Amino acid sequence: xxxxxxxxLLSQDVTLQDVTVKGWVRTFxxxxxxxxxxGSTLNNIQCVVDFENFxxxxxxxxxxxxxxxxxxxxxxxxxxxxxIEIQVKELAILGDSDPETYPIQPKxxxxxxxxxxxxxxxxxxxxxxxxxxxxxxxFAIHKYFTENGFYNMHxxxxxxSDAEGAGEMFRVSxxxxxxxxxxxxxDVNYSEDFFGKETNLTVSGQLEAETYAMSLGKVYxxxxxxRAENSNTSRHLAEFWMIEPEVAFMDLTxxxxxxxxxxxxxxxxxxEHNKEDLTFLEKRLLDEEKTKPQAERSEMSLIEKMxxxxxxxxKRVSYTEAIDxxxxxxxxxxxxxKYIINEWGADLQSEHERFLVEKHFKCxxxxxxYPANIKAFYMRLxxxxxxxxxxxxxxxxxxxxxxxxxxEERLDVLVEKMKALxxxxxxxxxxxxLRKYGTAxxxxxxxxxxxxxxxxxxxxNIRDVIPYPRTPQNAEx
Amino acid sequence: xxxxxxxxLLSQDVTLQDVTVKGWVRTFxxxxxxxxxxGSTLNNIQCVVDFENFxxxxxxxxxxxxxxxxxxxxxxxxxxxxxIEIQVKELAILGDSDPETYPIQPKxxxxxxxxxxxxxxxxxxxxxxxxxxxxxxxFAIHKYFTENGFYNMHxxxxxxSDAEGAGEMFRVSxxxxxxxxxxxxxDVNYSEDFFGKETNLTVSGQLEAETYAMSLGKVYxxxxxxRAENSNTSRHLAEFWMIEPEVAFMDLTxxxxxxxxxxxxxxxxxxEHNKEDLTFLEKRLLDEEKTKPQAERSEMSLIEKMxxxxxxxxKRVSYTEAIDxxxxxxxxxxxxxKYIINEWGADLQSEHERFLVEKHFKCxxxxxxYPANIKAFYMRLxxxxxxxxxxxxxxxxxxxxxxxxxxEERLDVLVEKMKALxxxxxxxxxxxxLRKYGTAxxxxxxxxxxxxxxxxxxxxNIRDVIPYPRTPQNAEx
Numbered sequence: 031x032x033x034x035x036x037x038x039l040l041s042q043d044v045t046l047q048d049v050t051v052k053g054w055v056r057t058f059x060x061x062x063x064x065x066x067x068x069g070s071t072l073n074n075i076q077c078v079v080d081f082e083n084f085x086x087x088x089x090x091x092x093x094x095x096x097x098x099x100x101x102x103x104x105x106x107x108x109x110x111x112x113x114i115e116i117q118v119k120e121l122a123i124l125g126d127s128d129p130e131t132y133p134i135q136p137k138x139x140x141x142x143x144x145x146x147x148x149x150x151x152x153x154x155x156x157x158x159x160x161x162x163x164x165x166x167x168x169f170a171i172h173k174y175f176t177e178n179g180f181y182n183m184h185x186x187x188x189x190x191s192d193a194e195g196a197g198e199m200f201r202v203s204x205x206x207x208x209x210x211x212x213x214x215x216x217d218v219n220y221s222e223d224f225f226g227k228e229t230n231l232t233v234s235g236q237l238e239a240e241t242y243a244m245s246l247g248k249v250y251x252x253x254x255x256x257r258a259e260n261s262n263t264s265r266h267l268a269e270f271w272m273i274e275p276e277v278a279f280m281d282l283t284x285x286x287x288x289x290x291x292x293x294x295x296x297x298x299x300x301x302e303h304n305k306e307d308l309t310f311l312e313k314r315l316l317d318e319e320k321t322k323p324q325a326e327r328s329e330m331s332l333i334e335k336m337x338x339x340x341x342x343x344x345k346r347v348s349y350t351e352a353i354d355x356x357x358x359x360x361x362x363x364x365x366x367x368k369y370i371i372n373e374w375g376a377d378l379q380s381e382h383e384r385f386l387v388e389k390h391f392k393c394x395x396x397x398x399x400y401p402a403n404i405k406a407f408y409m410r411l412x413x414x415x416x417x418x419x420x421x422x423x424x425x426x427x428x429x430x431x432x433x434x435x436x437x438e439e440r441l442d443v444l445v446e447k448m449k450a451l452x453x454x455x456x457x458x459x460x461x462x463x464l465r466k467y468g469t470a471x472x473x474x475x476x477x478x479x480x481x482x483x484x485x486x487x488x489x490x491n492i493r494d495v496i497p498y499p500r501t502p503q504n505a506e507x
Numbered sequence: 508x509x510x511x512x513x514x515x516l517l518s519q520d521v522t523l524q525d526v527t528v529k530g531w532v533r534t535f536x537x538x539x540x541x542x543x544x545x546g547s548t549l550n551n552i553q554c555v556v557d558f559e560n561f562x563x564x565x566x567x568x569x570x571x572x573x574x575x576x577x578x579x580x581x582x583x584x585x586x587x588x589x590x591i592e593i594q595v596k597e598l599a600i601l602g603d604s605d606p607e608t609y610p611i612q613p614k615x616x617x618x619x620x621x622x623x624x625x626x627x628x629x630x631x632x633x634x635x636x637x638x639x640x641x642x643x644x645x646f647a648i649h650k651y652f653t654e655n656g657f658y659n660m661h662x663x664x665x666x667x668s669d670a671e672g673a674g675e676m677f678r679v680s681x682x683x684x685x686x687x688x689x690x691x692x693x694d695v696n697y698s699e700d701f702f703g704k705e706t707n708l709t710v711s712g713q714l715e716a717e718t719y720a721m722s723l724g725k726v727y728x729x730x731x732x733x734r735a736e737n738s739n740t741s742r743h744l745a746e747f748w749m750i751e752p753e754v755a756f757m758d759l760t761x762x763x764x765x766x767x768x769x770x771x772x773x774x775x776x777x778x779e780h781n782k783e784d785l786t787f788l789e790k791r792l793l794d795e796e797k798t799k800p801q802a803e804r805s806e807m808s809l810i811e812k813m814x815x816x817x818x819x820x821x822k823r824v825s826y827t828e829a830i831d832x833x834x835x836x837x838x839x840x841x842x843x844x845k846y847i848i849n850e851w852g853a854d855l856q857s858e859h860e861r862f863l864v865e866k867h868f869k870c871x872x873x874x875x876x877y878p879a880n881i882k883a884f885y886m887r888l889x890x891x892x893x894x895x896x897x898x899x900x901x902x903x904x905x906x907x908x909x910x911x912x913x914x915e916e917r918l919d920v921l922v923e924k925m926k927a928l929x930x931x932x933x934x935x936x937x938x939x940x941l942r943k944y945g946t947a948x949x950x951x952x953x954x955x956x957x958x959x960x961x962x963x964x965x966x967x968n969i970r971d972v973i974p975y976p977r978t979p980q981n982a983e984x
Binding site: 150 | 512514529530531532546547572573574601602604608610625627629635641645649653658659660662664665667668677678679682684685687689694695702704706719721723724730731733737745746748755756916937940942943945946947973977979980981982983984
């Protein structure tokens with residue numbers, strides 16, 4: 031007797047005697063056909079019971095969600111819909127599931143309802159497919175960087191600096207929350223706190239990643255980052271995972287090459303390794319889109335969108351060119367854009383990004399050389415004195431997928447910029463050291479992992495691509 | 508002209524014309540020999556300059572830590588210590604490094620000093636080797652689990668529950684730290700906090716991982732965890748990374764098999780892929796040990812210790828047997844142990860664990876079936892009513908490397924245990940749901956990643972195996 035997973039059994043091309051499989055009942059039909067799933071694949075294995083050979087009381091316990099163990103012979107299926115099935119000889123109920131109270135019924139549940147039952151939602155096809163894809167993308171990322179000579183680096187989660195200014199931060203403390211110690215000035219005395227100073231959850235590992243790039247050459251982070259912003263939208267999480275590569279001696283062109291190759295590579299990986307899950311999610315998305323008015327439907331299916339990225343060269347366009355294109359575009363002239371583009375310097379909105387990708391260039395777009403004043407302090411100033419070597423990569427449907435830049439490697443220019451923005455040189459002494467000792471051109475980018483998972487699964491709400499979403503007023507589970 | 512990394516050049520077995528390489532100067536000897544490193548490997552490439560062909564002012568800027576670009580021909584070396592070298596034709600200083608102030612001089616620095624300069628310490632051989640190994644171990648872990656059908660799962664960092672009781676927690680909040688809002692009872696009103704309740708940094712992703720194991724079958728986490736304990740030792744961090752696999756339908760024996768296979772596999776991976784770094788670190792450790800009294804030196808070298816784990820079967824011993832062995836052992840009878848083992852129920856200390864591994868069994872040891880009252884609430888109670896299906900894996904030198912258990916899958920037993928320990932059923936409703944709907948035997952374990960990195964690098968202080976350690980009074984960088 032050998033124990034196998036459903037995935038192993040379904041990939042078997044021979045029949046087998048006496049196999050054992052354990053899993054959870056998805057459905058039990060006609061007192062005869064058990065659809066059994068164990069998470070190893072989207073697909074269920076059909077287990078056929080001859081009800082005359084089993085106790086009725088036992089069969090009654092074969093309910094949706096019950097854990098069972100089945101022993102039998104793997105045979106060619108006589109029915110439609112599957113090529114093989116198990117003729118059950120022995121059946122054991124491992125864990126019951128009361129059909130009266132089990133939340134995950136064999137019917138369509140709303141995503142809102144499943145979010146409230148996030149501990150059980152991977153028992154549905156949709157969420158098991160999403161989370162398998164998430165896992166697969168995660169591995170593809172580690173694999174890509176490892177094969178390309180990058181070192182994975184764990185940047186700190188608790189940070190004493192708030193320098194990047196990427197957003198509001200969460201305070202981390204062990205002080206008495208009600209009666210914190212105060213100093214002479216009457217302020218909270220953080221020198222008595224655990225770390226001896228005020229600490230927050232990180233918004234980015236980039237600055238620390240730069241320190242390692244400037245010694246190990248090529249590094250990347252893949253870790254959680256945080257924003258304490260009260261954004262209750264389908265695109266924001268308070269806690270999300272970010273990938274941030276950083277490379278010494280690489281300029282912005284190299285950065286674009288890297289990002290393009292990286293994105294194509296990881297999407298190709300899941301196109302190759304997750305066909306079943308992708309096909310299922312593609313169909314799910316098509317069904318969902320059918321409920322929408324024609325105008326709101328996507329022109330491309332899920333896999334078409336992924337192929338659109340993988341098969342096209344990303345078009346590289348300067349911000350200045352892009353502004354010209356947008357200013358002269360039909361939707362701008364006819365005032366169809368919500369935000370009309372009037373002049374150079376405007377920050378682009380999602381509607382503009384999508385226009386460039388989906389209507390104008392019809393391929394993924396890399397915008398570069400943005401106005402300095404809408405970008406972060408560490409981006410390298412161009413010779414024109416008004417733009418920085420920043421890039422954003424724009425994808426169909428989703429808009430910005432990657433944001434990156436060549437970093438300002440010149441100590442004097444960096445210090446001047448920090449002064450202008452009132453960023454503490456004292457706090458970032460170590461970051462400035464990189465420009466004092468062996469400075470060099472270097473670049474990197476950031477990718478919000480959940481954005482990528484949304485793109486590769488077709489899920490529309492970011493809460494549905496992370497196991498336990500953290501959003502304003504919600505830290506359940 | 509082609510640009511190559513040092514690793515690429517050194518693995519070249521042919522000579523090459525006109526190669527370019529960029530990196531940082533480690534040393535510049537006799538105004539002629541530059542040892543150049545770019546992080547791609549432990550080794551430097553020797554760049555030979557004919558000083559008559561270069562400006563003296565330029566050569567003066569070739570100082571330790573400076574970033575330079577070299578162009579020349581890759582030729583067989585006439586000197587000792589390297590088989591190939593670059594005959595430099597062009598040299599460009601990319602970033603100076605003032606030898607008067609640069610902290611990383613070409614000499615031995617104390618680890619304490621390097622911790623204060625953690626942003627520069629990977630510019631030393633020791634720390635670049637440690638961090639490359641850390642990265643390699645990280646990838647080996649992802650690779651092992653992926654190849655064995657596990658899904659990577661990102662469990663939440665901010666958590667509303669404090670149920671595991673694994674240690675003191677850090678509070679996460681956006682409330683006014685000085686004047687927090689109070690409720691009617693005069694307590695801090697967390698309903699006004701960002702997440703609408705009191706939240707902390709996670710101590711473990713296990714409970715959430717169980718939810719996914721009970722639908723996807725085999726999952727693992729690899730993420731940061733936190734302990735707000737005021738432990739200023741060489742073995743504790745406030746922020747560290749943990750790996751936690753969790754598998755449905757797997758009992759404690761399966762758990763031991765998995766952990767043993769996993770540990771051997773990831774150590775084998777670095778033995779194969781990181782030979783240079785390991786050889787360097789082994790020598791470093793030997794040098795360090797020479798400064799110690801004979802009695803304190805390790806009997807095995809770094810690689811011998813790793814082979815000791817990889818090549819031996821792990822001895823599986825019940826806690827009860829182990830207590831008998833320890834009680835009757837020489838160091839116990841002669842009162843050489845700091846903590847004398849008198850009776851069943853005692854918690855084992857590092858000295859006992861190391862005795863079992865290094866002196867008694869002379870192989871890695873898995874202890875199992877621990878007394879229930881020294882282990883966590885979720886561990887499965889044995890039929891004897893007093894032990895639980897827990898296991899600890901003990902390694903030479905370091906003691907406990909892995910802690911795991913079969914989980915209590917029986918709702919009634921689990922609820923009784925939670926009641927006894929005053930753990931809120933209301934808060935863990937979702938965890939109990941797993942036992943209500945399709946419960947089954949399942950198991951998992953936790954591995955502190957830094958422990959593993961210490962073991963595989965021979966570093967003695969946990970602060971030296973993570974980029975930016977977080978400890979009491981320290982959240983620098």
